[in-house]
Amino acid sequence: MKPARLASLVVLALVLAAVAAGAQEPYPTRPxxxxxxxxxxxxxxxxxxxxxxxxxxxxxxxxxxxxxxxxxxxxxxxxxxxxxxxxxxxxxxxxxxxxxxxxxxxxxxxxxxxxxxxxxxxxxxxxPTVLVVPADKPWKTAKDFVEDAKRRPGQISFSSSGVYGTLHMAMELLSHAAGVKFRHVPYAGAGPALTAILGGHVDALASGPAVVLPHIKSGKLRPLAGWGDRRVAALPEVPTFKELGYPDAEFxxxxxxxxxxxxxxxxxxxxxxxxxxxxxxxxxxxxxxxxxxxxxxxxxxxxxxxxxxxxxxxxxxxxxxxxxxxx
Amino acid sequence: MLETLQNLAVGFSIALSPSVLLYAFAGCVVGTLVGVLPGIGPLAGISLLLPATFGLDATRAIVMLAGIYYGAMYGGSTTSILMRIPGEAASVMTCIDGYAMARKGRAGAALAIAAVGSYVAGTVSVVALMFLAPPLAAFALRFGPPEYFALLLLGLLVLAYMSGGSMLKALAMAALGLLLGMIGIDQMTGYFRFAYGVVELGDGIGVVPVAVGLFGLAEILATAGQATPPDVIKPKLRELLPSRREWKESAGPIGRGTVLGFVIGIIPGSAHIISSFVSYALERKLSKRPEEFGHGAVAGVAGPESANNSATSGAFVPMLALGVPSGPIPAVMLAAMMVHGVSPGPLLIKNQPELFWSFIASMYVGNVVLLILNLPLVGLFVNLLRVPYPILYPSILVFCVLGVYAVNGSVVDVWIMLAMGALGYVLRKLGFETAPVVLGLILAPMIEMAMRQSLAMSDGHYAIFVTRPIAATLLAVGLLLVLLSLKSLVTRSLDWRARLALAEKGEGHP
The missing domain is CATH 3.40.190.150 (Bordetella uptake gene, domain 1)
Known part of the structure; x- marks a missing residue:
């Protein structure tokens, strides 16, 4: 066997070995x-x-x-x-x-x-989402809110991130758990929904805690209750709907x-x-x-x-x- | 007042520190590029670069992202004027008179006016932002769906001043735009409208592909269809600067555009796009020679370009003063703040004075940077026109496709652009103007949403539009405008449109 051919065979063998090793190499091997x-x-x-x-x-x-x-x-x-x-x-x-x-x-x-x-x-x-209302609204607790909603079905409005969106579903779960009806004003995204409640154009919003916290601290919004199975760490005084007797309002x-x-x-x-x-x-x-x-x-x-x-x-x-x- | 100046001095000391200055400069350069490239607008540019800012501190990140936003407004005019391709949606109006000026060999003047107008608007509106942010923000929040609806209805009236030719043709084009705007998910019920199973159409038809197609592609097709290629414009150096007359005619539009853009900009939502349309209409209404619009009126460049720049500062008002995500771009910037542990909200100015004041100062600096960057570039950009058409146009096509694809990474958008290019060509041949299509497309989804949200708020009672003071006032203004325009019908006097039609008849064909 000529040296050149031998060399190419060796190279071939090495390449094959590398390919075989590659096949067995554990995930991941690329981005x-x-x-x-x-x-x-x-x-x-x-x-x-x-x-x-x-x-x-x-x-x-x-x-x-x-x-x-x-x-x-x-x-x-x-x-x-x-x-x-x-x-x-x-x-x-x-x-x-x-x-x-x-x-x-x-x-x-x-x-x-x-x-x-x-x-x-x-x-x-x-x-977990939390229920917030403008601070100038009369409801001080979730109980006030739900009772008022019972008295005035379809009168209390809420904004959402969009129809069937997450913020909409949170409110729907509450409305079924509590047997009340709210008026839904959908917006195109969570940002506009927050802007709407800050402008006083709707009465309530279910929102992630982080984005509403600064507005709660500044006194613009009031938190009433949370949808979690335990209270939100940043809002220890705010009860959960579970505690208030609405176990199905979990979101x-x-x-x-x-x-x-x-x-x-x-x-x-x-x-x-x-x-x-x-x-x-x-x-x-x-x-x-x-x-x-x-x-x-x-x-x-x-x-x-x-x-x-x-x-x-x-x-x-x-x-x-x-x-x-x-x- | 004194305190404000002291704060501003601190802000400048941060904004002028080399590292912050570097990021402001980088933001301005990227913004200019984003504006120049057809398709990619400031939102896409900021979104693409947001992850890159995660490693910076909050001040640098915000300064850079803001630079991209207002830098894009400077850059957007360039391709509009030179090639009739809107760099982003707010530059659509600049395409009309800016490009007409370029065909007359005044491209340099148009670019310079656009840059200076943007500079004046940018700087003046930052002053307004600095002094008026908190009270204005509280006012802006009072714009709920009914007020928004009334405002957009006023925007529809603007259509009447968009075209120089037949009113019937302009309205037909607006109707086409409104129809195109109906495509997509019905935001109130979740139904897909006219999507035909294409998931991407669920979001509706984007403004950018339509604008680039109708303006840019149609222009290229029309030029290619001519029997003899048009002469390559060879701009001379001494013609780069605007003449004394052009300066004089631009001063008023720049001032009015600045105020108008700022006021429309602070209103939460996406209305800032219409600021340039409204400015164009306003200038035409006020002009002594409205017939010049569409044929290279310098006011038609100065007004809209100033308006779209000051609208960007306006959009920062609710964001900074209240931490409200007042539009898609402020929303991304708020997210950037949160990533850096800055909690945006009404207490931002109080708790983070350094961030706020260095942001303000950096906007002053940024506008100077952009002016210095853009004026010398005028000479460079104008030379693009020397490139022979067989090389220039295919390259533009490539950039259009790339830019439109890059916005959402969607091939569907590219098809929309191509279809709109073909449509724009046909419409052009038939003598239709296409700007009303774009305005209709922008307005349709917003106006529909605002109206149906209002009715959801009121449980279906239309009274909501007249019982709220701001909405009622806006609607009254609209009614007044309609009545005023009817006056000429009654008194049978000829308005400029009729005079123009007569003049055109006399000339045979324009």
């Missing part, structure tokens, strides 16, 4: 994309970025965040639902992931995606990481470990502290259980709202 289905600056984006940065340290591969927005998140969620289940395209979804398919069903539309197209990886944060704006269904179990396990390490990362904790968003890590069966219960409540909520008839 991972986390899709945030909402624009930069929103809850999904602001959660996704610190999580991705912390996961990068664990997975030793770049983890990038891509904002794929549109149709209240449906565009990005649909994109991940139909992505290759190889663990390289993940979704950072909010509570609305359970609402959109249910609303599609309600209107008889072919659903953009269904929840069972996703494999839950881990819950990252869960923030969280949560953020969780999902992979497309069919992602191999070892990959999912690796991702769960990465997220667990990520939420313990000091940088991540500091980042979430600044946003005043409580970290609530759940994984595996625990997350599945939380997700299923939440999806059931929301699906039920959407069905109870039904199609909206406007005058």
């Amino acid at each position: 991972i994309t986390v899709v945030a289905p909402f624009p930069p600056g929103g809850v999904a984006d602001l959660t996704a970025r610190p999580v991705a940065a912390a996961m990068e340290k664990v997975l030793k591969n770049p983890v990038g965040v891509v904002n794929k927005t549109g149709a209240a998140g449906a565009v990005g969620m649909q994109f991940v639902a139909t992505s290759k289940p190889d663990g390289y395209t993940l979704l950072l979804a909010l509570s609305s992931i359970s609402i959109i398919p249910e609303a599609d069903k309600l209107f008889g539309r072919p659903p953009a995606f269904t929840v069972d197209q996703f494999a839950p990886i881990a819950l990252i944060s869960a923030d 969280y704006i949560w953020a969780g990481l999902f992979a497309p269904k069919g992602t191999p179990e070892p990959v999912l396990a690796r991702l769960r470990d990465a997220v667990r390490a990520a939420v313990a990362d000091p940088d991540f904790k500091a980042g979430m502290d600044k946003l005043q968003t409580p970290v609530a890590f759940k994984q595996g069966a625990e997350f599945q259980q939380f997700f299923d219960a939440d999806a059931r409540r929301l699906a039920d909520g959407v069905r109870k709202v039904g199609k909206i008839e406007t005058k």
Whole structure:
């Protein structure tokens, strides 16, 4: 055998060995994309970025965040639902992931995606909404508010982030739990909904605690009750609807990481470990502290259980709202 | 007063420190680029760069993001004037007279007027922001859906002054725009309208693809369709600066545009886009020679360009004074503050005086930077016109496609742009003006939402529009304007439109 041919055979053998090794090399071997289905600056984006940065340290591969927005998140969620289940395209979804398919069903539309197209990886944060009213309104407690709503059905108005949006669903869950009816004024996003209550154009708003805290402190808004199973840390004097005897009024704006269904179990396990390490990362904790968003890590069966219960409540909520008839 | 000046001095000392200055400069440069590139507007630019600011401190981050916002308003005029491509939605009006000026060899003058107008508006409106923020913000919040509806209705009246030709044609185009604006999710019920199963159409048709298609692509197609290519404009150096007459005619529009833009800008919502449309209409109404509009009236550049710049400062008023996310861009900036642990709210100015005052000071500095950046660039940009059409136009097409795609990463937007380009070409051949389409498209979703929100607030009673003082006043003003325009019908006197029509008949064809 000529030396040149020998050399090329050796090279070939080395290449083959490298390829074989590559096939067995554990996930991940290339950059991972986390899709945030909402624009930069929103809850999904602001959660996704610190999580991705912390996961990068664990997975030793770049983890990038891509904002794929549109149709209240449906565009990005649909994109991940139909992505290759190889663990390289993940979704950072909010509570609305359970609402959109249910609303599609309600209107008889072919659903953009269904929840069972996703494999839950881990819950990252869960923030219960709180009920706020303008400080110049007469209601001092949630009891005043609900009783007045009973006396005047359909008279007390609330703003929301949009029809069937998260802030709308929170109020609907309350209205069914308490057997009252409110007047709904939808806005295009949580920002405009907050502006509306600050301008005194509506009477109430269910909102994430962080964005209303400064307005509570300045005396513009009054918190009445929270939707969580325990009180909000920053508002220890504000009771929960559960305490007040409305156990069905439970609602969280949560953020969780999902992979497309069919992602191999070892990959999912690796991702769960990465997220667990990520939420313990000091940088991540500091980042979430600044946003005043409580970290609530759940994984595996625990997350599945939380997700299923939440999806059931929301699906039920959407069905109870039904199609909206406007005058 | 004295305290304000002291605070401002502290603000300047921070804003002029090299590291903060660097970020203000970077923001202005990026903003200018974002404005120049067709498609990508300030919202997309800020959104794309937001993650990059997470590593900075709050002051630097906010100063840079604000620089992108008002820098985009400077940059937006460039492609509008040179190539009739709106860099972002607020520059649509500049396309009309700015481009007409460029065809006459006055591109340099138009660019210089736009830059100076933007500078004056930017600086004056920061003064207003500094002194008037808290009381104005409280007033702005009183604009709920009924007031917004009344304001937008006034915006519809503006349509009457948008076109120089046939009123019927202008209204037909506005109707087309309003119809296009109906596409997308019905915000009040969640129904998809005219989406035909395309998820991306759920958000409706974007203003940017439509504007770039109707103006830019249509212009390119029209030029390509001519039997002989138009002469390449060779601007001469001494023609770069505006003439004495052009300065004189711009002064009034710049002043009025500044006030108008600021007032519209402080109102929460997305109405700031219409500030340039309203300014254009106002200047045409006040002009002694309204027939010049559309054929290179310098006031048609000066007014809208000033208005869109001061509207950006106006939009900061509720954001800084009350921590209210008064529009999509302030909302992103508030998020940036939260990322840095600054809690935006009514106590921001009190608790974070350094942030507030260095922000204000940086806006003064930024406007100077932009003026210095933009005036010399006039000479450079104008030379783009020397590029032969077979090279220039394909390159512009590439940039249009890239820019429109980059906004949402959506191919559907690119198709919309191409379809609108074809439509714009046909409309042009038939003598229709396309600016009313864009205004209709902007107004339709806002006006519908405001009206239905108002009715949701009042449980379906229309009285809500007349029982609230601001809404009632605005509607009364609108009614008055309509009655005034009917006057000429009654007295049978010819208004400028009729005179123009007669003149055109006399000339044969314009």
